[in-house]
Amino acid sequence: MLKFAIIGFGGLGKVHFNCVPTVTEAHPDIKLVAVCDIEPKAFETQTETNLGANDTKLDFTGLNLYHSPEELFEKEELDFVISALPTYEHSRIAVMALNKGIHVFSEKPMARTLEQGREMIDAAKKNNKVLMIGQCLRYMHPYQIAKEYIDNGKYGKVVRADFYRLSMFPVWGWNNWYSNDDWSGGAVLDLHVHDVDFINWAFGRPKSVKTTVTNFKGKHDTVSTDYEYDGVTVTAMADWSLPDVYPFTRAFRIHFEQAVLELNSEGLILYTETGEKEVIATNGLSPYANEMIDFVQCIKENRWSTINNPDTAYQTIEIVLAEKISGDEKRSVNL
Numbered sequence: 001m002l003k004f005a006i007i008g009f010g011g012l013g014k015v016h017f018n019c020v021p022t023v024t025e026a027h028p029d030i031k032l033v034a035v036c037d038i039e040p041k042a043f044e045t046q047t048e049t050n051l052g053a054n055d056t057k058l059d060f061t062g063l064n065l066y067h068s069p070e071e072l073f074e075k076e077e078l079d080f081v082i083s084a085l086p087t088y089e090h091s092r093i094a095v096m097a098l099n100k101g102i103h104v105f106s107e108k109p110m111a112r113t114l115e116q117g118r119e120m121i122d123a124a125k126k127n128n129k130v131l132m133i134g135q136c137l138r139y140m141h142p143y144q145i146a147k148e149y150i151d152n153g154k155y156g157k158v159v160r161a162d163f164y165r166l167s168m169f170p171v172w173g174w175n176n177w178y179s180n181d182d183w184s185g186g187a188v189l190d191l192h193v194h195d196v197d198f199i200n201w202a203f204g205r206p207k208s209v210k211t212t213v214t215n216f217k218g219k220h221d222t223v224s225t226d227y228e229y230d231g232v233t234v235t236a237m238a239d240w241s242l243p244d245v246y247p248f249t250r251a252f253r254i255h256f257e258q259a260v261l262e263l264n265s266e267g268l269i270l271y272t273e274t275g276e277k278e279v280i281a282t283n284g285l286s287p288y289a290n291e292m293i294d295f296v297q298c299i300k301e302n303r304w305s306t307i308n309n310p311d312t313a314y315q316t317i318e319i320v321l322a323e324k325i326s327g328d329e330k331r332s333v334n335l
Ligand SMILES: NC(=O)c1ccc[n+]([C@@H]2O[C@H](COP(=O)([O-])OP(=O)(O)OC[C@H]3O[C@@H](n4cnc5c(N)ncnc54)[C@H](O)[C@@H]3O)[C@@H](O)[C@H]2O)c1
Pocket: 007, 008, 009, 010, 011, 012, 013, 036, 037, 038, 039, 042, 047, 049, 067, 068, 069, 084, 085, 086, 087, 089, 107, 108, 109, 134, 136, 170, 172, 173, 174, 177, 190
């Protein structure tokens, strides 16, 4: 039996908690034994985020609850942890767990700085443990289909690709940590990192980035970037300073030589040069459950993920942090 705990029981910690039954169906030999959050109120109700509300009653039967990761590690024998802490805490807790011989799944973005990301990778390697970062688009069906078409050239080469991510400000964050750029990295590192990770996965490392940022309600709360590649135009934009009533939106348009693949509010749509419009069925499976299923499989096989390894998560924050410099200094930054 692989015993595990969730550390950080806010918005994303609860998303992972709510996925435990699905993950346990795929891996019946895992057992959630504890949940840890510094804030007692975190255990009282579900947290409503930009992904929506979940009104399932929280049930902690058979679980031990802790208020400090140090006490959790001292009292429990754990095989792995799911860490959904504010970004500035990712590396400290991941390194602590890895050094205790515990495998770590840690939410995106990998870390606030490159140094912190490197420490996480070094600790995983030194202790021969699995480390995975929650870059969940790699486990989300519309994005998986897009990646497949890019790789297999079914509709020709990509001419241009544009990605969008729009949200209200994450007001649910503990102690308003999202509003502090030193803690969250703003919308550039926090929200936009999803699309940057997809771009990194599908197109590889760009040669350079040219970014515009806006400091509207806070630092870097809107971003748009041109990524330089040979032979293809790729852009992405994100904004988390929209009114609370604005619906959370993830979208893309990928223009291939013979078709356009678009994710929009209608779903995943393919428009072909031969005049057809097809709504592509997607499986609707939770990317959060899917990534955990892969993570547990990696632990069982004592290897890093072939879909989402921490070296690529590190490259992703390298690109994002270059975008922050590009935006601040109003110039292209080479990678
Ligand atoms: N994958 C996704 O789609 C996605 C979506 C939203 C957020 N996230 C990421 O998940 C992480 C958490 O975000 P969130 O929205 O859940 O934030 P949150 O503020 O809602 O939750 C963080 C929780 O950690 C607790 N905490 C803070 N410091 C602690 C410590 N030292 N020990 C124990 N508990 C501590 C807080 O009390 C809070 O409950 C962030 O890195 C964020 O970027 C990922």
